[in-house]
Amino acid sequence: AATVTKTKVTALPGDGIGPEVMAATMRILEAANAPVEWEMAEGGAEVFKKGIITGVPRETLDSIARNGLALKSPLETPVGYGGKSANVTLRKHFELYANIRPVRELPGITTPYTGRGIDMVIVRENVEDVYAGIEHMQTTTVAQCLKLMTAPGCERIIRAAYGLALAEERKKVTTATKANIMKLTEGLMKRVAEMVAPEFPSLKSDHIIIDNCAHQLVVKPEAFDVIVTSNMNGDIISDLAAGLVGGLGIAPSSNLGDHAAMFEAVHGSAPDIAGKGLANPTALLSAAIMLLRHIGAFDVAATVEQALFITLAEGKNLTGDLSPRGHGVGTQAYTDQIIANLG
Numbered sequence: 001a002a003t004v005t006k007t008k009v010t011a012l013p014g015d016g017i018g019p020e021v022m023a024a025t026m027r028i029l030e031a032a033n034a035p036v037e038w039e040m041a042e043g044g045a046e047v048f049k050k051g052i053i054t055g056v057p058r059e060t061l062d063s064i065a066r067n068g069l070a071l072k073s074p075l076e077t078p079v080g081y082g083g084k085s086a087n088v089t090l091r092k093h094f095e096l097y098a099n100i101r102p103v104r105e106l107p108g109i110t111t112p113y114t115g116r117g118i119d120m121v122i123v124r125e126n127v128e129d130v131y132a133g134i135e136h137m138q139t140t141t142v143a144q145c146l147k148l149m150t151a152p153g154c155e156r157i158i159r160a161a162y163g164l165a166l167a168e169e170r171k172k173v174t175t176a177t178k179a180n181i182m183k184l185t186e187g188l189m190k191r192v193a194e195m196v197a198p199e200f201p202s203l204k205s206d207h208i209i210i211d212n213c214a215h216q217l218v219v220k221p222e223a224f225d226v227i228v229t230s231n232m233n234g235d236i237i238s239d240l241a242a243g244l245v246g247g248l249g250i251a252p253s254s255n256l257g258d259h260a261a262m263f264e265a266v267h268g269s270a271p272d273i274a275g276k277g278l279a280n281p282t283a284l285l286s287a288a289i290m291l292l293r294h295i296g297a298f299d300v301a302a303t304v305e306q307a308l309f310i311t312l313a314e315g316k317n318l319t320g321d322l323s324p325r326g327h328g329v330g331t332q333a334y335t336d337q338i339i340a341n342l343g
């Protein structure tokens with residue numbers, strides 16, 4: 001039989017429900033014969049406890065650097081010990097400047113927006129802006145935070161958005177900024193977008209002020225296609241947009257750089273349900289589907305996505321968070337149902 005070349009991917013099972021949703025996702029991908037080979041790696045709470053203040057050991061960084069690809073479960077940022085966030089360490093270390101958050105209606109998940117045809121991608125700048133975390137007290141009563149935005153940083157995120165729009169055969173790229181108030185920082189992103197847009201004549205380009213964007217996302221979300229925005233704006237509106245289609249529990253994301261890509265669920269480690277076999281693996285599975293497309297495994301991605309959609313639409317064996325009347329099943333039974341639907 002012909003052997004399929006497998007792509008090596010670093011897998012971080014992470015904290016809380018992380019190992020549970022990772023095991024479920026791997027089981028589904030294996031059943032679908034996905035062409036990936038996992039390289040397991042540590043990161044998060046256990047690593048902090050060993051005294052590694054970045055939350056990510058050298059071996060994990062080396063593994064991701066070698067493979068250029070990671071599937072990551074949530075990592076806890078411990079309060080009271082450890083250093084910075086392990087997630088921020090990974091994003092900064094690999095310069096994963098583009099955070100891609102698709103927002104789309106899912107079958108079987110009913111929301112006040114069901115049937116409106118929401119299908120957008122939010123492209124959030126992931127390493128600049130106030131998230132550089134450069135803060136200090138000017139006096140005992142005055143705090144200051146530096147908002148750093150660079151022309152190259154704006155250009156690469158705007159280009160990432162246009163590239164994605166072309167690759168996904170989308171029609172419009174909307175740049176969302178607060179350029180009316182922060183004319184130099186946010187204004188820089190607007191000006192760079194205006195400089196780049198003419199290179200993509202097949203795509204519509206427009207600009208929206210971020211507060212109006214939040215308003216329009218609630219009033220007429222189906223009007224958006226690709227939204228590109230700065231770090232903090234993107235953080236807020238991508239959570240808002242996830243809420244329109246069923247919430248953080250089912251939302252995937254990718255973190256892309258020029259040399260590595262990391263795929264993850266948007267949710268955290270859910271300590272309240274960890275270890276109980278109740279976690280919903282949909283978000284991490286959807287992130288894994290994004291990973292499969294990223295490596296060009298389009299057929300397997302479609303097969304797994306189809307099985308997920310069928311399972312959600314059937315609505316029989318869903319986890320508790322998706323079963324409004326408390327008839328939910330556990331992670332295993334939901335995973336088994338998706339595997340059964342692989343066809």
Ligand code: NAD
Pocket residue numbers: 017021073074075076077078087248249264265266267268269270271272273278279280281282283321
């Ligand atoms: P959370 O997302 O972990 O939990 C919020 C609520 O959603 C909880 O009630 C939880 O049970 C539920 N939930 C989340 N994911 C679920 C799933 N897959 N299935 C079923 N229910 C789910 O948010 P939090 O409690 O604010 O954060 C907990 C920890 O996670 C913190 O240490 C935080 O730093 C970390 N965190 C990590 C990431 C990441 O790794 N990217 C993101 C967010 C939070």
